[in-house]
């Protein structure tokens with residue numbers, strides 16, 4: 001039985017690589033989109049603020065699985081044809097973007113009002129206040145939850161297996177289909193996911209400790 | 217309109233300023249002139265509008281009517297009479313002409329003591345890093361913290377933080393310095409070191425408006441004292457007059473009585 | 481492009497969605513009820529236990545939190561019965577999984593809540609002569625509950641959304657109903673619009689209700 005599993009290892013490794021690739025794409029794209037929308041939410045004009053609020057509350061209010069199915073089955077129905085890989089990346093990115101928006105809002109909101117006022121009092125303009133006073137501090141509060149939240153992208157990516165994409169989850173299911181060694185393979189898969197995510201959450205905790213001097 | 221500023225020698229001219237938060241009238245037609253080199257202290261019961269008045273002077277707070285001029289120029293509104301808010305850019309430039317020291321210090325926690333002072337010098341005054349550093353070190357020396365230039369705020373005591381706060385404000389060479397209860401967040405034994413710095417600035421001729429509950433300091437260090445009550449200036453004059461025991465101003469008398477009981 | 485919305489087929493099969501929604505709620509409620517018991521017991525045990533027990537509890541928490549729910553669902557439903565002699569329905573299997581899953585999150589919630597109970601309160605409890613057990617029941621748990629109630633509400637709302645994963649082992653909850661209508665009527669956009677609305681309305685209504693409960697609990701004593 002172990003021989004059979006060893007035989008499948010390269011296949012599993014490919015699936016694992018795809019899981020990491022999807023996660024990486026989602027994390028990078030959502031960071032860009034989320035920071036832009038997040039700044040819009042905090043500092044934008046009222047219509048933009050409302051639009052971002054509705055976007056974020058809607059996305060965070062439904063299961064990721066529903067979001068994935070909606071994008072995957074819904075887009076072709078309205079004439080947009082994406083490869084299943086990119087449909088999956090799009091759906092997960094929407095989900096992560098809403099998270100990033102909230103991390104950013106929380107980080108900026110946690111900077112005391114006095115910081116803005118002190119920056120105003122020495123004559124800094126709006127952009128200078130953001131660049132030299134607010135963002136440097138907000139960054140330290142944004143980073144730990146954001147890194148910890150990367151685990152949500154990795155875990156969420158396992159759902160793309162349902163679209164027939166051969167990520168780690170799907171690779172495991174396929175190997176089980178051939179070998180009937182369900183338990184060892186699920187445990188192997190769990191350990192792989194665990195290794196990645198635990199490393200991320202550990203890094204997040206370490207960073208948080210390093211940044212505590214800001215909290216006073 | 218241009219004539220009104222020329223016939224007044226005042227550096228700061230607050231004229232009939234009123235302001236409401238919702239339905240609460242916080243400032244009621246406040247007028248006050250401060251000449252160059254004067255040290256004016258503002259006293260009064262809690263909620264009388266002292267902080268709000270000070271924040272209006274550098275337009276951290278807008279006001280509903282009246283005008284506030286520094287060197288003849290309206291602070292928050294465009295030149296030319298119409299009550300049109302200045303652009304963000306002009307406001308920043310106007311604010312750089314006033315310095316402010318806060319009750320809660322508000323040092324930038326991610327910057328060192330020197331970094332706090334250098335930020336405005338480099339980004340607003342356009343000075344080079346090395347020039348700004350030299351100025352920062354000069355002022356840190358003046359407030360007795362030359363050796364703390366590279367410490368983060370979290371590594372400083374409250375009194376030290378507030379002295380950096382003062383250095384940050386005066387390093388910009390403001391025309392006028394605004395100080396709002398800058399010692400009330402400090403332990404009693406640290407109050408003296410901060411007030412000593414303010415006193416030495418006053419001796420240098422720095423124009424200051426200072427809200428304080430330190431009556432002894434107000435009496436000894438100020439040219440005039442303003443007593444505020446219910447959003448208005450209730451009494452104003454030299455310390456000896458305002459703090460006189462035989463004042464006929466009821467509100468002032470009861471306010472002072474509370475202080476005499478505890479302090480003088 | 482040229483897609484016209486037509487909700488008729490959705491309404492004809494609406495019982496699938498309605499029944500699915502009720503089942504989703506049922507799964508979430510049963511799971512969190514068991515999860516609260518797991519979380520409370522382990523949290524109380526954790527704060528008073530030695531290194532070994534702490535290590536075991538922490539391992540359980542970290543394992544569950546760092547593995548995708550869908551994998552846990554497969555593992556319990558397809559994996560476990562191959563190594564131990566048990567037989568259970570998909571629904572029972574899912575509830576067991578989600579209970580263990582929520583338990584891991586709630587251990588953390590309750591543990592930090594217990595540690596946030598001010599020392600002075602515990603000392604005051606000692607001072608009036610309460611036993612450790614009495615202090616737990618009458619001082620620490622009530623205070624902890626007040627601190628953790630918001631986090632508990634949030635956990636429940638996420639669990640409600642997580643029930644959608646039960647569809648992968650054919651438990652006929654709301655997402656399963658959506659997929660059934662999707663495959664049988666091809667009114668894809670319509671069914672997902674309706675299901676999105678159902679999740680949103682239910683989720684935010686629950687959140688609103690739970691916030692009221694929190695407010696009531698805070699002022700009730």
Ligand SMILES: Nc1ncnc2c1ncn2[C@@H]1O[C@H](COP(=O)(O)OP(=O)(O)OP(=O)(O)O)[C@@H](O)[C@H]1O
Pocket residue numbers: 237242260261262263264265266267268269
């Ligand atoms: N942002 C605000 N919104 C609403 N009301 C405010 C605001 N800021 C101040 N006020 C109110 O305005 C009044 C004057 O406040 P202000 O802070 O100017 O008083 P103060 O004289 O500085 O008092 P203290 O001695 O306590 O500092 C108070 O009644 C206060 O509640």
Ligand SMILES: [Mg+2]
Pocket residue numbers: 266267268397
């Ligand atoms: Mg005040």
